Amino acid sequence: MARGSTRPTSRDVAQVAGVSQAAVSLVLGDKWRGRVSEAKAQRVREAAHALGYRPNLAARNLRLGRTRTVLLVVPALTTEFFAGVYTGAARIAAEHGFGVVLYPSPEGVGPARDPFASAPAALDGVIASSMAADALTAIRGDQLPLVMLDSDPAANLGAATVNLDIADGTRQIADHLLTLGHRRFLHLAADIPSWTFEVRAHELATRLRTVPGTSLRTAPTALSIEGALTATEAALDAPGPHPTAIICDDDKLAAGVYKALRRRGLRIPDDISVTGVDDIALAAALDPELTTVRLDAELFGERGMRALLAVLDDRTPDAGDIPVDLVVRGSTAPPGAP
Template identity: 45%
Template sequence: MADPAPPRRPTGRDVARLAGVSQATVSLVFSGPEAGHRVSGATRERVREAARTLGYRPQAAGRQLRLGRSGMVMLAVPNLLGPFFGRVHSGVHEEAGRRGLAVVVSSGWDSATLADAAVAGRFDGLLICSPDDSQLGDLPTATPAVLLDADPARNPGRPTVELDVAGGMADAVRHLAALGHRRIGHLRATLSAHTFRTRQAGFEAAAAGLDVVEVGVRLNEGVPAAREAARSLLARPDRPAAVICDDDVVASGLYQAAADLGLRIPADVSVIGIDNIPVAGLLAPPLTTVDLPGEELGRTGVTALAALLAGEPAAPVPPLPTRLVLRASTRPAD
């Protein structure tokens, strides 16, 4: 008996029939964001659902030849293991998939790496998250790129999506002040990235009139460096009874330092972090922190990049709002 013929691979015509649209509409949906935007959102989703049902995969190589595009974008983050950047990647991956784009993640990049990626033609565009100013110097101006969590004033002409980090920091300071704390510690990141400059500016503005004790933290050295810096702050004879940390990893180091010194949170020291990464809710007690919407940052960045690829002018995006998540790590001052 002859072997059965292999199942026929579904075609765009099959997808069109199931979705109730023309084959031309199917081609538009899978031709990249600039063409796909010519189809309504509801129709795009119906076509994609039909494709998933049938197991249809568009011919990527043929599409690249027709459009001169790869269908891939690069997301560059400072540290792939950073929990916040995992949230950003999740949002980028979700929105890129909805638009028929694939995402490649690069970590530990420098200006030369970005320039090579820009001119090699492997990527249709770049999403660059939390860059230092020096990392953008070699990037060709013609490269479609969107900056996430970056300083728009230092990168004129580049679409930029910011977070309202200063507002979140101000909320944290005001919360402690409302609890009666007048002496506040600050474990401050020593990195030069825009996000940490903004946190510092927001802290200084909100803490004006309070008694402040600051200690620098080398964030790129992880929890051990944060624990060391926190010990130096908490071991002071005049230690503050409330501390704001520049991110939740630093706050984790402070929890360890407090345990080393026999201090209880929040009975002896109230603690607030920034980021709202998953570990914040797992600490004992759970950490009060400023939620930075990394997923929304990633989704908004992809939307802006898709507009660039479609030849549309970049619309300004207002800073994405943050919010203070109240948990059990703070208490009223004595």
């Protein structure tokens, strides 16, 4: 092909890569697995990139009956966690010729209006956080492939699920604090009707019941710093001894706890230990730095997108929860530690 004379074609890509045009079509149409070797597929991708080849997506999509567009439904973007989920999902989508439209539910959680004149005509599928599940009644109906994030697999008949192992993360927090010697606990629980928060509450109560002499109080709170501050102050005003450890459902809630404790002249971790969940940038910005459960948001988004691609190809998505890790920092210590 004379450089600059015409747009490169699939035949040009095939010649440069040393493969057939059929192989080029399979690779660039993401249908090559089991039919073209990984080495040949890589040569095709490299040749297409070097030549600046762009397939005629409009014609291909019309032929396949696909829009190559996926909707990611999340709560209102009030933390960086869901930005990470989007980044991971968009990365995998781009590798397969898909685009991702991000749709934060306008009220954070709850019903939302359909942003499309006809979602089934505009989208190939939906990935949705269980925290924004109510928005699906307007957006999805029953007509689109669906992958649910952080959602009860038993309750999502007909939908694939991708979950973080948040139950294990909760057990890791409880075991860490119990090993330090804590026995009086306050659970600052996000006041959101979501499966992931129900799992956290259940696992925490179950684990603590196995150790004699423990007590657990639960303080529901809005998922905000101010909500956590108010809930913590109310819990500290309640009759009885103060907790020696406060377990928060979210790092942002932990920031509210920090403010409440300092208003009371209580020190972290000398008087009270504090833990969070997510390991967003805020966790390391707090003083002392926050002990928290690290959730890999980008991997979460990647797995969600891979699961949807599998559903679209009539394959079974990979099974198994995504592992999580406890990151121990300066906000936890034995009760009464100097």
